[in-house]
Amino acid sequence: MYENVQVLLTLFMYLAFFGWVGWRRGTIREGAVLVTALLSWWLLQNRSGIFVAIANLAAKVVAALRAGVTERSLGGAVEAVGGTADVITPDVTGVFVFGLWAALVVLIYIVTNNFIGSGNPDGWSIILGMANGLVLGAIMLPRLLAPLVPDLDTGDLISSIGVLGLFSGSVDILRDGVYTLWELIEPQSPMVILMLITLLLVLAATSLKGGRSAGAED
Amino acid sequence: MQPVEYLFLILGGFIALISMARGYAKDLGNTLIFMVAIFLLSFLDPQIERGLNIVGQTLFGINTLDTNWGRQIMALAFIGVFISIVFASYAGRTFEYGGTQAPPPQGTLLNLAIGLLNGYLVSGTVWYYLDKYDYPLPEFQPPLSAFATSLIPFLPENIFPTPVFWMLPVALLILLKVRG
Numbered sequence: 001m002y003e004n005v006q007v008l009l010t011l012f013m014y015l016a017f018f019g020w021v022g023w024r025r026g027t028i029r030e031g032a033v034l035v036t037a038l039l040s041w042w043l044l045q046n047r048s049g050i051f052v053a054i055a056n057l058a059a060k061v062v063a064a065l066r067a068g069v070t071e072r073s074l075g076g077a078v079e080a081v082g083g084t085a086d087v088i089t090p091d092v093t094g095v096f097v098f099g100l101w102a103a104l105v106v107l108i109y110i111v112t113n114n115f116i117g118s119g120n121p122d123g124w125s126i127i128l129g130m131a132n133g134l135v136l137g138a139i140m141l142p143r144l145l146a147p148l149v150p151d152l153d154t155g156d157l158i159s160s161i162g163v164l165g166l167f168s169g170s171v172d173i174l175r176d177g178v179y180t181l182w183e184l185i186e187p188q189s190p191m192v193i194l195m196l197i198t199l200l201l202v203l204a205a206t207s208l209k210g211g212r213s214a215g216a217e218d
Numbered sequence: 219m220q221p222v223e224y225l226f227l228i229l230g231g232f233i234a235l236i237s238m239a240r241g242y243a244k245d246l247g248n249t250l251i252f253m254v255a256i257f258l259l260s261f262l263d264p265q266i267e268r269g270l271n272i273v274g275q276t277l278f279g280i281n282t283l284d285t286n287w288g289r290q291i292m293a294l295a296f297i298g299v300f301i302s303i304v305f306a307s308y309a310g311r312t313f314e315y316g317g318t319q320a321p322p323p324q325g326t327l328l329n330l331a332i333g334l335l336n337g338y339l340v341s342g343t344v345w346y347y348l349d350k351y352d353y354p355l356p357e358f359q360p361p362l363s364a365f366a367t368s369l370i371p372f373l374p375e376n377i378f379p380t381p382v383f384w385m386l387p388v389a390l391l392i393l394l395k396v397r398g
Binding site: 122123124127190193194197198200201202203204205206207208209210 | 242243246249315316317318319320321322323324325327328331332335377378379383386387390391394395
């Protein structure tokens with residue numbers, strides 16, 4: 001039962017960290033990362049053949065250029081292209097796709113940090129930061145588990161979890177965690193509910209800026 | 219038996235929508251008044267019930283709680299008073315907390331949270347009085363569904379061991395208002 005609470009706390013800390021990163025970086029930067037990460041992942045998953053073909057062609061062109069430079073003949077260059085095996089074989093397509101995506105994400109983080117101002121941090125930047133955390137976690141966490149948990153079939157996990165899987169999984173964790181927490185605090189539920197209601201009202205009241213006197217005409 | 223929980227969930231949802239449309243800067247004042255009304259009605263419940271019973275015995279010679287229509291009158295009296303307070307809190311000169319709301323998404327989330335709280339307070343209180351007087355209206359007759367039964371302990375008048383609990387957030391809100 002208590003594992004659920006640990007998982008909930010871990011998820012909360014993980015999201016809080018990415019929320020804090022979002023707060024520091026600002027809405028536009030985080031939005032750019034989210035759009036890039038999602039779009040590039042979708043493209044690389046559904047149109048990976050294009051990128052593999054481009055990479056293989058580029059490798060062959062490099063090989064051709066090398067052959068041309070060394071043998072100084074077109075025939076030798078063509079022969080070199082024809083004779084060059086694909087660099088990205090079906091075995092390494094997954095690694096290539098993931099590597100390309102990771103490079104893009106790192107690049108977009110660097111580009112947005114250097115060329116886009118952070119702006120005024122607001123709630124959207126926190127939400128977008130958390131969304132980035134979920135997306136990055138969905139794609140990277142199954143791969144991290146492979147060396148950490150040798151017995152786990154991470155191949156299935158990698159292919160099945162996906163971004164939507166992590167979102168629904170997070171919702172399940174939240175639901176189970178809240179349910180377990182509720183079971184723990186149930187004996188003190190009136191006090192907890194009173195604290196939550198009071199906290200909400202105080203939060204709302206203190207978030208108002210520049211109040212005016214009561215008794216206004218509607 | 220109609221699914222009574224759906225009626226109150228829909229009623230609460232409507233009030234939440236109205237609150238969201240108005241904004242929490244205006245609706246905090248309503249929340250405060252609803253909580254005071256719940257406290258007063260719960261605190262004075264035995265006296266009001268006794269008073270209505272005396273009226274019933276004097277005028278009709280019956281114990282009000284023994285008959286279905288007597289319980290109807292009791293439930294409608296409490297609900298009527300509460301709804302009048304709710305209406306008064308929205309109409310005419312209102313207690314308005316004032317100030318400018320936080321921008322979205324914080325403001326939107328607070329609108330939603332305060333709206334849901336208001337919806338819960340109003341629809342939960344109406345449900346409580348129907349439940350207390352054993353559903354005297356012909357539209358809703360026991361037995362309740364398992365889901366509805368599980369919600370009964372969480373109605374505003376049942377959730378705290380004493381109605382005085384409702385005055386803690388009220389006192390804090392007033393203090394914050396006075397402090398400015």
